[in-house]
Amino acid sequence: MAVVLRPAQAIKLVHDFSLALVRDGEPDLSSRQIAILLTIYLEPPPHHVRDLARKLGVTKPVITRALDSMGKLDLVSRRRDERDRRDVVIQRTVKGALAVERIGDLLAEQAQQLPP
Amino acid sequence: MAVVLRPAQAIKLVHDFSLALVRDGEPDLSSRQIAILLTIYLEPPPHHVRDLARKLGVTKPVITRALDSMGKLDLVSRRRDERDRRDVVIQRTVKGALAVERIGDLLAEQAQQLPP
């Protein structure tokens, strides 16, 4: 059963969700960072910088920098691939998994509270 | 009828939506800017800087700067309130209304395509 959402409901949902993100004071993730983070947690590993850059349609430095900043927040981690040491494998963290869950719960809750 | 959205579906929805925002290349709005823009278009006027700052839980300069940048994109406009010239009234624009509609349509479409 597909999720049915009228455009007017969708607008309110985006509004409530953005507002919740802003108000909860957590470090602000950009759209890019959210897309990267959720890709890492939704799609099966392994993840490499080049794949993420291609999937998001951005340049590789964008991914490197996003991993730098999200790494500082302990939302993802990196390690060299020993089989091909040019590669970097991006890994999940406990804190990142919790952050992803929080995002899902937050949106599901906002959707639940939408007026008909 | 409330919108029913399981957390796992919500995560995928946020992912697809963020990805669509990143990929379409339009000037990137931050969470704050999206929250401000949608508040202006969802809630009844008049809107003042102080109200938006209070509703979003941010300082007034944040609102001023967001209005500056969104004004440059012609998504909102401002004028002095002649009845109390300290006040600034924030107004909608045609381009802003279209951008809001686009956001709603984008999310509704992503929701429609969610697997059950």
Next chain:
DNA sequence: CCCGTTTAATACGGCCCCGAAACGAGTTTG
């Protein structure tokens, strides 16, 4: 074994945003 290719990271110059504090104009109050 060398040289072209691939990979991620870094350097660069530019632009935008942050919160706190100070500011200028306008209004209200005593």
Next chain:
DNA sequence: CAAACTCGTTTCGGGGCCGTATTAAACGGG
């Protein structure tokens, strides 16, 4: 009317992200 208050903006010092171009390390075919 002068002092206090309100409102939005600007200033200040600091930080982050952007894309392009370049770099350094590692791989691999000839």
